[in-house]
Amino acid sequence: MKKTREMRSSAESLQVDAHGRLKHFLSIDGLDRGLLISILDTAESFAGVGERAIKKVPLLRGKTIVNLFFEPSTRTRTTFELAAKRLSADVLNINATTSSTTKGESLLDTLRTLEAMHCDMFVVRHAQSGAAHFIARHAAPHISVINGGDGRHAHPTQAMLDMFTIRRHKGEFASLKVAIVGDVAHSRVARSQIHALVTLGAAEVRIVAPRTLVPPGVESMGVTVYNDLHTGLADVDVVILLRLQNERMQGALLPSSHEYFQYYGVTEEKLAPAKPDAIVMHPGPLNRGVEIDSDVADGSRSVILRQVGYGIAIRMAVMSMAIGSHAAAEREDG
């Protein structure tokens, strides 16, 4: 808990500059409603770029963005890469699980080496909570850091793309009831989603999960906890499913994936208590037959594949905002 609080206060000062501009994007926690809305609005204006003849804008021409991934990821890394390329930036992909870090190079040495190559932004994915904050604190002043997922702590771009999806399909947050279903305890995505939904003023945020997968004290974040899917989904506008990570089965938190599907796996039938026009979301990759049934995943209420496209727009927005504020700050200083 102490660690979370420290991370929170440092995130506030680290992420936003004196003019209220986004400097680094490390967690939703510490960002106000206005800034979240401006990320969504900026992403909205990038959303059309992918539909044009030339799917690129020249905004970050001459900038170099490093995808620094210490944890394997295909989906997040490729959407960050595509977002950077659509902004005309140059991209370096460093898979740190197989690079010199495994040869014993320290994280700071890796940073200094990359800084020496005149990079402008690091997108960091790490299994350790707080890794992106650490890098943001220690990186040279001209470098922006984006958190691409750190341990169980945060995955802010995923949360923002989910907010973007909700706003596009369901409109204003103030009238919406949102249920987050699944392994909230181990999910950095859920943590960021809860912060974002509460900050954006969603009418109600629910967590629906077995007791073993509900983090203690989560109610203090402003959510209502349901242990039963039927009541948890009653009258909701948005159903967000989380991936059930197979490794959780080994810790005796759940009897089996089969049993999980019995009680918490979302089928068309179990979706019945939700509003008829409710949307179903999932950050991917899907475990069909575990947390979601194929009929739902491929059904008319699923917006899962759209989320992928929106993820590119959101990443374009935070990248250009963070690099833009650094550029403006350098000019003001100099």
Added chain:
Amino acid sequence: MSDKPDVDTLITTLAGKVDNHLAVHHRDSPLMVGVHTGGVWVAKKLHALLGIDEPLGTLNINFYRDDFTRIGMHPMVTPSELVSVDDRHVVLIDDVLYTGRTIRAALNEIFDWGRPASVTLGVLVERPGREIPIQADAIGVRLDLASHEYVKLGGPDPLSLNITRKG
């Protein structure tokens, strides 16, 4: 020259000049595109006056600005809306032609939407101060403003030209 030219009269003048320019150059079925924000206001009126069938396109040139590395992102809500410009006669409309940098950015964006057959530039107001070699094909009015004088289109309802002096 009055400080407040009547905008509707200027738009009628501009419509005639755009129409004439298109006719002289045999540019049929034009695609009209306004530059956010003032250019879109002017383009909407021109679009109606000239009876163009195709919906009006809009450009938000924020992503093409040459001052991004100086001032960062502009807050922006309205994205560009354009159909394919391939082989089309594009009529680009802006409110004020000053340094030419906005039009440079707009041209770059148009060419990212495709390869137009031609681009005609129409502006409500032309004033001195070009920093790059760009000129309009059709002009509502030319105002010989000094470098400390600024003209801005207010709107959208009603449209009005406001001239301010700084320093």
